[in-house]
Amino acid sequence: MQEYITVSMLNAYISRLFDQDEFLQEFWLKGELSGFRFYKQSGHSYFSLKDKDATINCVMFKSRMHTVNFQPEDGMEVLLRGYVSVYARQGKYQVYVEEMIPYGTGSLFLYLEKLKARLAEQGYFDAARKREIPRIVNRIGVVTSQDGAALQDILRVIRQRHPGAQVIVAHSSVQGSEAPRELAAGVRMLNEHGLAEVIIMARGGGSLEDLMAFNSEQVVQAVYTSKIPVISAVGHEVDVTFCDLVADLRAATPTQAAQFAVPDYTAVQKHRDELTLRMNRCMQRLLANRLERLDRCLMRKVWTQPQGVAKKQADRLTSCQQRLGAAMLEKVKNDRHRFALTAQGLDNMSPLKVLARGYAIATVEGAVVRRIDEVSEGDLLNIEMIDGRLTAVIEGKEKIERWKG
Amino acid sequence: MEGLNFESAMARLEEIVEQLESGELSLESSLAIFEEGVRLSLYCQQELEKTDGKVQRLLRKLNGEFALEDMEA
Numbered sequence: 001m002q003e004y005i006t007v008s009m010l011n012a013y014i015s016r017l018f019d020q021d022e023f024l025q026e027f028w029l030k031g032e033l034s035g036f037r038f039y040k041q042s043g044h045s046y047f048s049l050k051d052k053d054a055t056i057n058c059v060m061f062k063s064r065m066h067t068v069n070f071q072p073e074d075g076m077e078v079l080l081r082g083y084v085s086v087y088a089r090q091g092k093y094q095v096y097v098e099e100m101i102p103y104g105t106g107s108l109f110l111y112l113e114k115l116k117a118r119l120a121e122q123g124y125f126d127a128a129r130k131r132e133i134p135r136i137v138n139r140i141g142v143v144t145s146q147d148g149a150a151l152q153d154i155l156r157v158i159r160q161r162h163p164g165a166q167v168i169v170a171h172s173s174v175q176g177s178e179a180p181r182e183l184a185a186g187v188r189m190l191n192e193h194g195l196a197e198v199i200i201m202a203r204g205g206g207s208l209e210d211l212m213a214f215n216s217e218q219v220v221q222a223v224y225t226s227k228i229p230v231i232s233a234v235g236h237e238v239d240v241t242f243c244d245l246v247a248d249l250r251a252a253t254p255t256q257a258a259q260f261a262v263p264d265y266t267a268v269q270k271h272r273d274e275l276t277l278r279m280n281r282c283m284q285r286l287l288a289n290r291l292e293r294l295d296r297c298l299m300r301k302v303w304t305q306p307q308g309v310a311k312k313q314a315d316r317l318t319s320c321q322q323r324l325g326a327a328m329l330e331k332v333k334n335d336r337h338r339f340a341l342t343a344q345g346l347d348n349m350s351p352l353k354v355l356a357r358g359y360a361i362a363t364v365e366g367a368v369v370r371r372i373d374e375v376s377e378g379d380l381l382n383i384e385m386i387d388g389r390l391t392a393v394i395e396g397k398e399k400i401e402r403w404k405g
Numbered sequence: 406m407e408g409l410n411f412e413s414a415m416a417r418l419e420e421i422v423e424q425l426e427s428g429e430l431s432l433e434s435s436l437a438i439f440e441e442g443v444r445l446s447l448y449c450q451q452e453l454e455k456t457d458g459k460v461q462r463l464l465r466k467l468n469g470e471f472a473l474e475d476m477e478a
Binding site for chain 2: 135136164170272290
């Protein structure tokens with residue numbers, strides 16, 4: 001009996017195949033609406049999308065319908081974002097639609113405006129979170145097409161400004177349905193690899209459709225979560241894609257992006273040399289002035305004739321001694337002089353001197369008699385002479401006016 | 406010189422030159438930061454000459470590892 005499998009096993013297997021295929025997880029699909037039916041009770045819509053050769057069934061659940069801001073009608077060209085999965089019970093695969101917009105430049109602008117508003121509201125474009133590009137960069141990551149002109153411009157500028165710089169290219173197509181996924185993968189890969197100090201997202205000029213990949217949410221998300229600062233240079237100067245808005249720095253052209261990314265190394269080299277020169281010159285000046293101060297100090301006599309110091313002290317000593325001596329002499333002389341004067345004075349006053357000159361001193365019981373009324377007749381009087389004492393009795397006394405005191 | 410990158414080395418060098426030129430430092434501290442300055446200056450010079458100017462393509466091999474392939478740009 002032949003080995004066999006069941007219908008559900010087959011459908012389950014097919015369903016798993018679909019769910020594992022990366023591409024089928026999200027893509028943009030263009031086609032013409034037909035058989036569009038909206039079921040009020042469930043809120044879901046069912047339709048098919050066709051082009052001139054093929055058709056495919058689609059379903060848009062109620063939860064996604066709010067993103068449709070137009071009235072879908074059969075025959076309309078639309079652009080929808082969705083994924084494919086197998087409805088196992090019936091063994092049919094269909095597109096599960098996340099977002100749908102009318103196709104055609106008009107609607108593209110409308111779509112972009114709406115997406116931009118949503119991204120802005122979610123903070124993807126906040127200026128506050130934009131980081132500084134490091135001043136000195138040696139390793140630059142570039143996410144672009146390896147065959148594109150953008151890469152050539154970037155390499156030319158980098159080689160010119162910083163010949164030693166290392167460039168790491170994450171190749172990615174820059175338009176077409178694969179571009180969003182590859183660009184996003186390129187940014188993530190560079191982040192994971194971790195060597196690049198800055199990432200440049202670059203693409204040359206192109207139409208709005210050509211640049212659409214850089215407006216995709218995948219790319220915006222990848223740049224937003226990049227740990228490495230991102231410089232974005234997409235399209236011509238006039239074009240601004242969401243990638244430019246979410247990046248840390250927007251450059252008008254790939255060339256300018258490279259200039260922002262890499263400092264002009266000759267300038268950095270010159271700056272370093274200049275700093276080193278200033279440092280050396282300043283140090284020399286500092287040492288020179290300290291040495292000079294030392295020299296000036298050493299030149300002073302105190303070092304050249306050390307004995308000078310001793311001599312000075314000795315001189316001071318001798319001069320002190322001399323002054324001391326002189327002062328003493330002076331003092332002695334003065335004292336002697338004063339002594340003589342006082343002695344002289346004393347001498348003059350000395351009673352002996354008076355007696356020697358022939359005067360006599362009258363005393364009564366040892367006390368000197370100065371006035372005649374201190375005594376009376378008959379009193380006993382001692383008279384002191386130079387060579388002895390006389391005793392006498394007062395016989396008479398008489399007042400005489402000698403001196404107008 | 407671990408933990409030092411070119412940018413912080415340059416910044417510190419600038420700081421040292423300013424301090425030295427201010428003339429407020431003692432001889433000892435001037436000599437100390439001068440020595441640091443010389444080391445930083447040498448480090449920066451080496452960094453400037455170090456990186457090899459290659460252009461490479463970053464690839465992820467099947468086993469998930471990274472590979473850098475030289476590109477003749």
